[in-house]
């Protein structure tokens with residue numbers, strides 16, 4: 149019985165629908181949920197299980213960061229591949245901890261520096277470090293003069309960090325095979341570019357249909373999924389046509405693109421990843437751009453277009469996911485939950501709808517077998533306990549102090565977002581204090597001994 153717990157007196161958001169259960173209970177047995185629902189209807193088999201009274205705190209499924217860059221080290225967008233691999237690895241371990249501590253129990257990687265995400269995933273799965281369930285990608289795949297080709301030719305030799313350049317169907321297949329060999333679950337593919345890029349703006353396709361078809365066919369043949377950077381309608385259509393699984397951005401849609409996405413809505417997910425545009429517009433001057441330059445590069449229009457695009461996608465029943473492009477200097481790690489605020493304030497979702505995007509739909513994207521994203525009997529016990537009411541104000545999820553605890557796979561974590569877990573306060577030095585934890589204190593199991 150030692151790995152069972154019954155949370156009682158919970159305000160329960162199961163993620164099955166928009167409803168909330170005021171007098172809720174969740175029964176966790178090992179890594180699985182045995183029951184989640186009205187406390188009064190808890191099965192009698194839970195009678196002997198240890199109870200933890202949550203005092204009316206909010207309990208929700210763990211969230212999914214659906215466009216994660218754990219290996220980015222809070223640097224500028226032009227410097228993504230300039231961090232030495234050793235530094236990026238060390239930071240990534242901390243970023244993974246912070247992501248889990250922020251309430252994100254799962255993440256889909258949308259591009260990794262070097263092979264960091266693969267090693268992070270394996271270390272997390274083995275319990276060596278703490279972090280979200282990670283669907284790992286490798287380096288970005290893109291053509292010459294794509295958005296993966298960041299540096300001018302005169303700046304060669306380049307760092308071999310982020311972009312993996314491949315031109316032509318067979319080179320693209322080889323890049324995908326390399327990722328397979330290196331252990332990636334996801335292939336990140338650049339289909340168009342970025343307003344800041346001189347050589348690859350949105351709408352200018354950087355791959356031919358032939359190359360995209362080869363990349364996606366090879367990835368699916370080799371048991372990997374495909375995530376695309378597709379800002380324009382043309383790049384979205386290319387992604388849908390050849391079977392991409394995760395479409396990033398989708399800022400500019402036309403009727404045909406929306407219709408194609410609607411018809412494919414059961415097999416794909418779209419993530420706007422709007423944090424980058426919002427924070428770039430807010431902070432462009434600190435990055436050496438005037439507001440006028442940002443406007444000239446189309447960023448204000450891009451936000452407006454995305455608001456329209458997300459509304460159309462939602463009406464078409466396409467699953468739109470939370471997350472994207474955190475890990476830059478203007479979107480630092482730990483601020484992931486801002487995305488829910490954008491979904492509410494910018495895209496017009498209710499807080500409950502935004503939570504469903506973050507939990508139910510994100511979970512379905514991570515695990516097609518359906519074990520994640522909702523609090524229901526038989527699913528993995530991934531949940532977040534919040535001292536506050538995200539349904540009244542989703543911004544409460546941005547406050548790490550209000551994330552009371554995170555459970556992933558039935559294991560309970562506290563204080564992960566506090567920073568250095570070994571940092572002590574002077575009070576801790578007051579002697580004698582029995583049983584003061586001296587060693588690593590990252591993981592705290594609810595049930596220590598019984």
Ligand SMILES: [Zn+2]
Pocket residue numbers: 215217258259472473
């Ligand atoms: Zn990205």
